[in-house]
Amino acid sequence: MDAEWLARIQFALTIGIHFLFPPLSIGLAWLLVVVEGLAWRRRDPVWESAGRFFGKVLALTFGVGVATGIVMEFQFGTNWSRYSTFVGDIFGAPLAAEGVFAFFLESVFLGLYLFGRGRVSRGLHWFSILMVAVGATLSAFWILVANSWQQTPAGFEVREGRAVLTSFSEAVFNPSMWVRFFHTMDAALIAGAFAMAGIAALWRIREQGGEVAARTLRVGIAAGLLFAVLAVFPTGHEHARQVARTQPEKFAAIEGLYETQTGAPLVLFALPHREPPTLKAKIEIPSLTSWMAFGDPEAEIQGIDRFPANEIPPLWMTFVSFHNMVILGMWFIGMMALGAFLWWRGRLDGTRWYQWLLVASAPLPLVACQFGWVAAEVGRQPWAVYRLLRTADAYSVTVGVPELVFSIVLLGGIGALLIGLYLFLLNRQVARGPESVQEVP
Amino acid sequence: MMDLATLQTIWFVLFLVLVVGYAVLDGFDLGIGALSLLERDPDRRGQHMEVIAPVWDGNEVWLLTAGGALFAAFPPVYATVFSGFYLALMLLLAALMFRGVSFKFRNQVDSPGWRTFWDRAFGVGSLVPALLYGVAVGNVLRGVPVTKTAEGFAWQGSFLGLLNPEALLVGVLGLAMFLTHGALYMAHKAHGEAAASAARKAPWLWLSWLGLWVLATGVSAWRSPHLFEGVTTNPLWWLAVLAAMAGMIGIPLAVRAGRYGVAFLASGLAIAAQNGLAAVGLFPRLVPSSLDLAGASLTIHNASSSQRTLGTMLVIALVGMPLVVGYTIVVYRVFRGKVRPGEYYGSH
Known part of the structure; x- marks a missing residue:
């Protein structure tokens, strides 16, 4: 190497x-x-x-x-x-x-x-x-x-x-800058909320912490629900729209759009293959990506085929990490909405299975952060500075193997x-x- | 907007301010960490950590900000020197990582073995940066092996080349400086035997600092004459000489009077002035080349950022740094007075 x-x-x-x-x-x-x-x-x-x-x-x-x-x-x-x-x-x-x-x-x-x-x-x-x-x-x-x-x-x-x-x-x-700041800050707030809710849920399970556990559980769920929703809309949505406009090859890679098309679908799930770039076992919603990115279901979206082979990011890693982040984002909304529902029904403190789910979910926002970061940084490749400096021209030549x-x-x-x-x-x-x-x- | 040459000079001074801020502030907590290696009693080692617990983290930021400022103001220096000092910097980072977490980890588990491990991490993690600071300064003062090519500056050295006798001498001088500084802070802030033990060491540490300073200055005059070209006509150099001497003389006088707080301020003055002397000797070079002093040295003129960047950064510094100094003073005042054992970490 x-x-x-x-x-x-x-x-x-x-x-x-x-x-x-x-x-x-x-x-x-x-x-x-x-x-x-x-x-x-x-x-x-x-x-x-x-x-x-x-x-x-x-x-x-x-x-x-x-x-x-x-x-x-x-x-x-x-x-x-x-x-x-x-x-x-x-x-x-x-x-x-x-x-x-x-x-x-x-x-x-x-x-x-x-x-x-x-x-x-x-x-x-x-x-x-x-x-x-x-x-x-x-x-x-x-x-x-x-x-x-x-x-x-x-x-x-x-x-x-x-x-x-x-x-x-x-x-x-x-x-x-602004969309990436708000989206990342929001992710941090989700991470804090899930950590607090997860710790409080563990105390409920172990029947310790009393009123402190009950209250911090609620703070975690309220903050978690708010910021989980904001992570998708508007921060995540706006971030994706920005990428579609300013870094089209990255957008094509994370969304799995390998051919330029009008009415581009939103790919919900697929297994990406490299040679030639294709998606297997694809589940998609027609025209949705065109509509979400450009407000027009018939908008043309540039696929990977529009870009020179030496200027496209790794396809598998970007697609998989981006989609896993999105799936986790949906999970966060679901978890916290369920918590809010149980809270409203007065069953939050007694529902053990939900508390266990919260404990298990506590580290997941950090996993989602890692996926998001991989999508962002690997999606920028092969550039260290987009279209200005290649990563291959950026490392220190004086530092040896x-x-x-x-x-x-x-x-x-x-x-x-x-x-x-x-x-x-x-x-x-x-x-x-x-x-x-x-x-x- | 100011002209480029003025801004380059201002940023040389501001970078010096950040380095001196680091040496004076983190210097005492690195020194205290290194001194803790000499203590056999775990409670007394714990007191070393406790005395600096509320303030060390802010002190370390001076180093990070100096690194960021070097990147912003003099990118070729940041790029060439940091990649050239590669292994030394990796060692420094490893030491700082262990040291940083030792404060948070040591008192979490009630076991003598656990505490001893993190005491050692704190001690060695303080000793290594305290020594490497001077080694780095020593190498910069004598010059490092860089050449100038069409693409910029190129590093020609090796890790072992950094461990030359002159740089090691300045390394030991830096260590003596920080140990003295730390012992005086310890004598001022700690209670009981921990303070008394530091007070007993302080005069000997001061004496070794003085001897090493004289020796290193002599060796520099002999081996690195470029540091002394024209300095005698520079009033700033004489000012720094006077300040350094005042600090060095002030330390034993204050110690004899039992005024360890004053002695600590005197050693801070001496550290600042001795770093300032080195800076006056270097100016306008940032990193002299040992291979081609006239042609390949990195100077404030051939290695700086653009006028616009330096001007913008100056505004950031003028807005930000007075605030930093202001709230740092407030926080030191909140934590003034002697630190009782167990005050911050509880007793065991």
């Missing part, structure tokens, strides 16, 4: 490991803003206990997220030096802005939130978790600015083999260890349950 593929594997591995944690941190931080706010304003010991518990989960998640994320700040330079040279004039600025506006805010205020309880006023303590959530959101904003620029570059010109900034606002608010093997084993090994320890410690925290409810002083 050559250095290019090893560099690709290392990036996929390290970003994949890292991306398990930030969505959960972001989602939990915003849910904690609500929970801690209720604890503060209502002086309610149940919300207080819930805040203490999920604050510990946030600390653990955030800690592993930061540890796995440090790699990302350096990896563009270490492993993608030709990419860094090409895009530095544009891509570096959002990364630096993420440090200045986001990392400092979330890290400094997380310390105040975790260790300031009882030391600062309750209002300032609530403000500190709010700043953690705002910081985490700004971090998502800036990193998605940078990544969206790779997908739909804007506000630049190429001079002497480098992309040079011509308009900062056009580069930041590039055509895919032995060094890459060493770093993949090192970073992959540490990542696997941290995931294992995270699950072990999270499981212990959940088993111990929330602290017994005390009167608020």
Whole structure:
């Protein structure tokens, strides 16, 4: 295997490991803003206990997220030096802005939130978790600015083999930026809601946690239903419409449209084959993709056949990951709608099978995040920067195969260890349950 | 808008500010981590971690932001140096990963073996960055093997080439600097025997720092004369010399008076000034080439981003950094005073 593929594997591995944690941190931080706010304003010991518990989960998640994320700040330079040279004039600025506006805010205020309880006023303590959530959101904003620029570059010109900034606002608010930010933020909120609901459901099953479990279960379901719906419409829908307009070969790959056609169907399920590109065992709804993407059931959609063979993304991986993400998205709506129904009928606390389903579903939003990310990033191939710089021309030529093997084993090994320890410690925290409810002083 | 050369100079200074911010702030918590390796008693090791628990995470962000700023302002430096220092950086990342989680993991399981493991992860994970900081600075000061080609700068070195005697000397100097800085913070913030033990070590650490600083400066003057070209006519260089000396003299005076907080500020001043001295010597180079100093060195002029990017980034820095400094000071004030054992992590 050559250095290019090893560099690709290392990036996929390290970003994949890292991306398990930030969505959960972001989602939990915003849910904690609500929970801690209720604890503060209502002086309610149940919300207080819930805040203490999920604050510990946030600390653990955030800690592993930061540890796995440090790699990302350096990896563009270490492993993608030709990419860094090409895009530095544009891509570096959002990364630096993420440090200045986001990392400092979330890290400094997380310390105040975790260790300031009882030391600062309750209002300032609530403000500190709010700043953690705002910081985490700004971090998502800036990193998605940078990544969206790779997908739909804007506000630049190429001079002497480098992309040079011509308009900062056009580069930041590039055509895919807002939809990708909202869709990803929404996914993070789903991840937080399912984690909270799943943990609370496990407490109900084990008959521990009392009122804390009952209330956090409801917070999780209410937030989960809201954001699961928003993930499909409007954020997911608008994101797909944007891809159809700005990256047509990626759209054709994820939707499984291999031939240019008017009245393109929506493929619900199929098994993609590579040579020649075909879909087997296909279940589809006629004309729906044309209608959803362009508002016209007869609209022509470019298929993979319209693009040169060396400019199309891998077909199998993009189709499968995109469709699995969509299937999971539907599952999330169904799960939370069912929960809301049981809540309305007054059967939420007693329905064991539903609680078990919630526990089993708790990690699935993170799986969906990974699928979505694969669809987005593999769907951009063979480009590191869409139609400007090929991934094959982006990796560091100075880093050899032995060094890459060493770093993949090192970073992959540490990542696997941290995931294992995270699950072990999270499981212990959940088993111990929330602290017994005390009167608020 | 300011002209390009002015912006390039401003970004040289701002990058220096971020590096100095990292050295002064994360420097003491790396030093405390490394010092914890010397403690046999697990409770006292735990106190080392506890003293910095609420603030270390924000301190580390100075490093991440410096990395991002280097990428944004001087992309060829970020690309050439980071890919060239590959194995050293991977080692640094591994250390920082273990160190970062050790704070969250150590007190989760009530078992001596578990705690000892994470104490060691904290200690070694602090020692490695504390040493590599100086090794990296040392290599940059003496020059690294880069050449200039039609496509840009090309790295010609190897990992073992980074471990040369001069760079290792600066590495040990950096370690002594951070150990002193950490011991003074520990003496200022900790209670009881943990503080007393750090206070006993501080004078010896200071002495080794002073000796290594003098030695490294002498070796640099002999081996890397490009660092000293024309500096004597630069008032900033003399200012940094005075500040470094004031800091170095201030430390023992404050320690003798039992004012460890003041001694800590003095060591922060000395660290900032010594890094500033190195920067004045380097300017306008960012990374001298050991193969072709005049032709292949990366400078603020041949390795910077465009005027528009530097100008935009300056606005971001001017809006963002005062806020960062402001709330960082507020949070340090909230956590002022001595840290009782068990204050943040509970007792066992």
